[in-house]
Structure formats: C-alpha cells, structure tokens
Amino acid sequence: MKDASAKATESLKVSCPAYQMLTPRVAVEAMEKRLDATLGAVKTVQPALAKFYNSLSDEQKARSIPLRSASRPAG
Numbered sequence: 001m002k003d004a005s006a007k008a009t010e011s012l013k014v015s016c017p018a019y020q021m022l023t024p025r026v027a028v029e030a031m032e033k034r035l036d037a038t039l040g041a042v043k044t045v046q047p048a049l050a051k052f053y054n055s056l057s058d059e060q061k062a063r064s065i066p067l068r069s070a071s072r073p074a075g
Helices: 002-015 024-054 058-063
Strands: none
Touching (some): 002 024
16 A cells, blocks of 8 residues: 555656646646546555455444445446
8 A cells, every 4th residue: 555655646746747837738738647647646556445445354344434435326
C-alpha cells in the first residue's frame, strides 16, 4: 500500500505542474494531463487497496469504510 501510494503521488507531482496556464488551449491540455495522471494514480493504488481490504477479517471489514461509494450503485 505504501509503495503504491508513493508511486501514485510521484506520478501526480510530475504530471500536474503548479505553474499558471497562459492560454485556454494550454489550460485544457494541462487539465487532460492531470485527469490522465489521476486515473493512473487510482489504477496504481487500487490493487494494493483491494489486497489489503481482502486480507481483513469479516469483522474488520464490517467496521471499515466500504470500498464502493454509497453514491455509486452496485453492479
């Protein structure tokens, strides 16, 4: 989990510069790059999170926050 989080964080830092965008086109391109980086970070962390969650006992799972958002329908 720690390694996956660190990898995702580094990827986001590299892909999401903090400088001001000069034109709307550049701003949109930067936003697309940020969204791609965010999706990549989620895909990096998700397997480690699922592995950790699956290692929990049923009692621990019952006490934890569910992985599926309550606003997202199941299935």
